[in-house]
Amino acid sequence: MRARRLTLSTFIAAITLGLLTLATPAVAAGPAPAAGQPEAYILIDEGLVIFDPALAVVSLRYACYGDPTTMDVTATVGGVQASGSVSIPCQGVLELGTQVQLRVPEKAPQFPPGTYDVAVHASIPGQATLDRVVNVEGPAPSSAVFLDSFVSPTEVAKGRKITITGNVRTGGFEAPTALKLALEFRPDGGAWGKLKTVRSDADGRVETKVRARTSGNFRLRFAGSATLDPATSYPNYVLVRPKPKKYKSCTALNKVYKHGVGRSGATEVGLGVKSWTRITPTYDKNSKLDLDKDGVACEKV
Structure with a gap:
């Protein structure tokens, strides 16, 4: 018996009649908290940083259970409020970290210069909330x-x-x-x-x-x-x-470079001199004075 090619029309008909099913890939979820395990939580990690009058970034650590979800965050000071959200995975008791960008709405009051306290509220819907006041340095004044x-x-x-x-x-x-x-x-x-x-x-x-x-x-x-x-x-x-120069002898060279001159990266062998001058172009012009060929010419204690 010859197999029939499955055309688009027969494919749709098969789904309609229930002959075929389309499986939706499942998203792995973190386990639900068991008895004795800690509840979900949110902590401020590295604090809140205000980058400009309309943008702040907050670093957070958290633990949550179940399917991937979102974390919503607001930062409020006086009449200024910035907000943002980020998608997060949940891995049970495993602590994870995230950063959330908080933006001030267009034409709304913005973060002022100076140092002041900001109220941060973060939530993982149905699992955890955080309310914390942090002291921050506001954006630099526009004149800076x-x-x-x-x-x-x-x-x-x-x-x-x-x-x-x-x-x-x-x-x-x-x-x-x-x-x-x-x-x-x-x-x-x-x-x-x-x-x-x-x-x-x-x-x-x-x-x-x-x-x-x-x-x-x-x-x-x-x-x-x-x-x-x-x-x-x-x-x-x-x-x-000094400009690279060729010297007639080590006596003449040592008047300018007291402990000798060598190629960058070279190691003086024999006398253990450490304070020789490293200038590759000058060494190259005087390499004939490097009698032991260690990359340092006219080394002298």
Whole structure:
């Protein structure tokens, strides 16, 4: 007997007549609490963090029973209320963790700057609730400016170019366009001085280049304006080495590099010298002076 191909029409008819059944995959549920087992619960884990005037995130730990469900959370201070929910699995006595984003409705009062108490209410419907007051740091005022900076490379030969990059944001997490910043430099043992003026782009990014003259720190500084507060980035140190030079002898080399010069990553063998200078380009120009070929030339105690 030949088997007949099951067409769409016969498939639908078979379901209608009850000849075929469609099984719905079951979702595994956590076991219900047995006698003596703890009830479902919710705990605040790492507290509440307010990221901006309309957004907060709360970290929670919990245990629940039965099918996957939702956790609903609200945070209230004065006339401000932010809320959110998240889908969660339940695994009985096994404690789980989750984070919930809490958003303030559009055009509603927002989280103010400052430090204050926030009432947090969380619930797993039919199983557990949490009511807790937490002390939080509100969002930075919109006038606040956050400024960071980076340099590359952090070790360079004299005369080579250094790239300074940075980012600027305000307390409202906006990126000010064409914000005038001062690039400042402080040489070792010296004072801060302005090198040039740079401007941030539409995304709040800053990038500029300067030539390395001497070792020291670079930073970006914003002097402030009628609507924005002053700000200064954390300083970034750059070590400036002399230009790679070939020396006639170890006597001449040791006048500049007292304990010798070597390739980065090398290990001096023989004398146990630790304080030799690591400059690969200079070593490469003087590798013939490295008699024991350990990657360090003219090592000297």
